[in-house]
Amino acid sequence: MKFDTIAVQGFHNPSQNRNSISVPIYQNTAYNFDDVQYAADLFDLKVAGDIYTRISNPTTQVLEERLAALEGGVGSLCVSSGQSASMISVLNIAKAGDEIVASQNIYGGTINLLGVTLEKLGIKVNFIAGNNSDDFEKAINEKTVCIFSESLANPQISVADIEKLAEIAHKHNLPLIIDNTVATPYLLNPIEFGADIVTHSTTKYIASHGDAMGGVIIDSGNFDWTCSDKFKCLTEKDPSYHGLSYTETFGKMAYIAKARALLLRDIGCCISPFNSYLTILGLETLSLRMERHSSSALKVAKFLQNHPSVKSVCYPKLEGDKYYDLAQKYLPKGASSLLNFTIDGDRKTATKFIENVKLLIHATNIGDTRTIVTYPALTTHRQLTSKQLEECGISESLIRLSIGLEDVDDIIEDIAQALDKAIFHT
Ligand SMILES: Cc1ncc(COP(=O)(O)O)c(C=O)c1O
Known part of the structure; x- marks a missing residue:
C-alpha cells in the first residue's frame, strides 16, 4: 500500500471492530485473561497480547503499526510525548558510564534531557556544533553507544547529512538515532538513508491540531545488536524476564520489544488511548x-x-x-x-x-x-x-x-x- 492508503486505512479492519470504519477508542486499563496459562505466557513474553494499557493498547497499536509502516520500520512504540520517545530511544541502549554523540542542532528540550538529566544518570553526551560529519567521528570513543541527531533541526532549520552520519555510526558499530519530527515520514524516511532508529514528537505535525501529546520510536530492524559487547542489554539474559535474551527471542524486533517490555513497563510513560485516537485522525491528513x-x-x-x-x-x-x-x-x-x-x-x-x-x-x-x-x-x-x-x-x-x-x-x-x-x- 502507498503512503496515503496506510495513513488512512492501514491496519484497521472494520469487520473485526463491529464494522466501525473509524478506529475505536479502547479506553480501558486492563484485559481479561482467557485462562491462567495464557496470563502466565503473556507475562513471560511467550505469546503476544494485551496485559495492561501501560504496556499496550489496541487503539495505540493501530497508530504504532501505521507509523512503523510509513517510516519503513519493523515495529514501533508510541509513548506519552516526544520527550519520552527521545529518552527511551537512548536509555534502551545506554547505561551509566556510556557516552552519546549528539548534534547540538536539536530541540532545546532534548539538549536539556541529554545534557542535564541523562548526565545526572551517568550518561555523558558529547555535543557537536555544526553539521560537519568529521566532527561527529572525532567525538566517538570506546564508551560511545549511539549518534543522535534531528533530520531537520528545530529551530536552526539545518538539514542533517543522514547518509554520512549513518556511514560513520556503522563504521564504529553504533546505531544512528534520528528525530524526524519536523520532516515527518511524508517528507523524509531516515531509514532509507541508513538511520537505525527514528523518533518523533507526534504532538507536532502528525497529530497537528494542538490537542494531543505523544511520541513514537520506530525500529528499522537493521542494526545488528550482536556486533559489539556494548549492547549486552539486548543480547544477554534479562533477569526481569526470567533470563530471556531480546535478540534471541525477538530477532529484528529486539530493540523495540525491549523498549516496550522493559522501559515502558518500568517507567510508565504510556500514551493515553484517546490521544492515540486523536493522533490517528491527524495522521490521516498528514x-x-x-x-x-x-x-x-x-x-x-x-x-x-x-x-x-x-x-x-x-x-x-x-x-x-x-x-x-x-x-x-x-x-x-x-x-x-x-x-x-x-x-x-x-x-x-x-x-x-x-x-x-x-x-x-x-x-x-x-x-x-x-x-x-x-x-x-x-x-x-x-x-x-x-x-x-x-x-x-x-x-x-x-x-x-x-x-x-x-x-x-x-x-x-x-x-x-x-x-x-x-x-x-x-
Ligand atoms: C524536534 C523535537 N523533538 C522532540 C520534541 C519534544 O516533543 P514533546 O513536546 O511532544 O515532548 C520537540 C518539541 O518541541 C521537538 O521540536
Whole structure:
C-alpha cells in the first residue's frame, strides 16, 4: 500500500471492530485473561497480547503499526510525548558510564534531557556544533553507544547529512538515532538513508491540531545488536524476564520489544488511548498538510528574504540557503513549516514584532494547523548558556515561525504589519 492508503486505512479492519470504519477508542486499563496459562505466557513474553494499557493498547497499536509502516520500520512504540520517545530511544541502549554523540542542532528540550538529566544518570553526551560529519567521528570513543541527531533541526532549520552520519555510526558499530519530527515520514524516511532508529514528537505535525501529546520510536530492524559487547542489554539474559535474551527471542524486533517490555513497563510513560485516537485522525491528513505547510513556508521565506528590515532568513528550500543542496537531496517534496529570521534590530525590536502580530499566535509549538511565532532565546532555548546559544546560532533577534494552514496571503500581511510596527515604532 502507498503512503496515503496506510495513513488512512492501514491496519484497521472494520469487520473485526463491529464494522466501525473509524478506529475505536479502547479506553480501558486492563484485559481479561482467557485462562491462567495464557496470563502466565503473556507475562513471560511467550505469546503476544494485551496485559495492561501501560504496556499496550489496541487503539495505540493501530497508530504504532501505521507509523512503523510509513517510516519503513519493523515495529514501533508510541509513548506519552516526544520527550519520552527521545529518552527511551537512548536509555534502551545506554547505561551509566556510556557516552552519546549528539548534534547540538536539536530541540532545546532534548539538549536539556541529554545534557542535564541523562548526565545526572551517568550518561555523558558529547555535543557537536555544526553539521560537519568529521566532527561527529572525532567525538566517538570506546564508551560511545549511539549518534543522535534531528533530520531537520528545530529551530536552526539545518538539514542533517543522514547518509554520512549513518556511514560513520556503522563504521564504529553504533546505531544512528534520528528525530524526524519536523520532516515527518511524508517528507523524509531516515531509514532509507541508513538511520537505525527514528523518533518523533507526534504532538507536532502528525497529530497537528494542538490537542494531543505523544511520541513514537520506530525500529528499522537493521542494526545488528550482536556486533559489539556494548549492547549486552539486548543480547544477554534479562533477569526481569526470567533470563530471556531480546535478540534471541525477538530477532529484528529486539530493540523495540525491549523498549516496550522493559522501559515502558518500568517507567510508565504510556500514551493515553484517546490521544492515540486523536493522533490517528491527524495522521490521516498528514500528506495534504505537509504539502501546504511546505509551499506556504517557502512563500513566507521569499517574502522575508526581500523585506528591507529582515537581516537573514533560514529556510532550506531558499536558493542560496546553506542547506539548500542537502534539502534537495533529502527533502525533494518540501521542507516543512519551520523557518527562522533575524530582524534588523535588537531584543526590543524582536519583542515589538511578537507583541504586534494579530493572526499569528505567540506560543511554543510547531507543526500546528495554526501559524505560531516563537522567540527561542527567551523561551524554548532559555536554559542554554550564551555559549551554547551562540553555537546553536540563536541570537536575540532570531524569531521562529511555524507556518500553518491559514491562507498564506493573510499570514504574510500580518507579518508585514508587525514588522512595520517593530521597526518604525520602537
Ligand atoms: C524536534 C523535537 N523533538 C522532540 C520534541 C519534544 O516533543 P514533546 O513536546 O511532544 O515532548 C520537540 C518539541 O518541541 C521537538 O521540536
